[in-house]
Amino acid sequence: DPKTQVILYYAESIDNGREFMEVARKVTPKKPIVALKVGRSEAGARAAASHTGSIAGSDKIYSSAFKQVGVLRANDLEEFFDMGKALAFQPPVAGKNVAIITDAGGPGIMAVDECVAQGLNVKKFSEETIAKFEKLKQEGKIPRFATNLNPVDLTGSVTSEMFEEGTRILFEDPEIDGIIVLGLHHLPALQEDFVDRVAELSKKYTKSVVACDVGETEMALHIRSRFDKLGIPAYFSPEDAARGMAALVNYGMYLKKCGQFDQYFESFMKRKNMS
Known part of the structure; x- marks a missing residue:
């Protein structure tokens, strides 16, 4: 979709991790993806599992997978939208200064x-x-x-x-x-x-x-x-x-x-x- 500038992705679990990474790897060089993956804590993961009916998985594994394919991870809902707003309004930055x-x-x-x-x-x-x-x-x-x-x-x-x-x-x-x-x-x-x-x-x-x-x-x-x-x-x-x-x-x-x-x-x- 040419009118979509940034993808905001909310997830409680990702059942097919390999497929997700393959798709994300193709998308992120062309369009930023910001992910809000909930269930960081043990209690949160348990709640996510009971909600979705699937195993939430290790939070560190999700962070590592996101980083490999260029998915930017937000820590909370406010940051989720803050990141999306910046990426929609301004071009990426080439350095850290x-x-x-x-x-x-x-x-x-x-x-x-x-x-x-x-x-x-x-x-x-x-x-x-x-x-x-x-x-x-x-x-x-x-x-x-x-x-x-x-x-x-x-x-x-x-x-x-x-x-x-x-x-x-x-x-x-x-x-x-x-x-x-x-x-x-x-x-x-x-x-x-x-x-x-x-x-x-x-x-x-x-x-x-x-x-x-x-x-x-x-x-x-x-x-x-x-x-x-x-x-x-x-x-x-x-x-x-x-x-x-x-x-x-x-x-x-x-x-x-x-x-x-x-x-x-x-x-x-x-x-x-x-x-």
């Missing part, structure tokens, strides 16, 4: 911790990129007390222009593979057009980006919805955003391993540009 730009230090640290837990790299920026941010400080375009080593913390003085300038530098850095934008909307000088500025900027590059605005207020929902409509998957929490980025990285790594990254990436971008 992630940059984070935020207007609040706490959420930035939360994103860093989850990125590292997911096996991603949040390393210090190159000297060239750090120098570009220092120049913005000298020109008064971002606060002098902003941090710019990774994450970039534009602080509570942030404006839409600052987000745009900062994100542009990250897009231009060849050592950065993916970008996480944490835009907390409640800061006094920040206008909602920062969403449009970031989205418009992303069209000029092929680097993947995910976003987050924390909370369930009407404005937070609006900001996330705006990002979504402009093709950037937006999440409720920094951790969700990091898991979305991890899905893009893990699928990209699998595609590179099987020699299909360039072909899938080209197909994805062509489809995205037509939409």
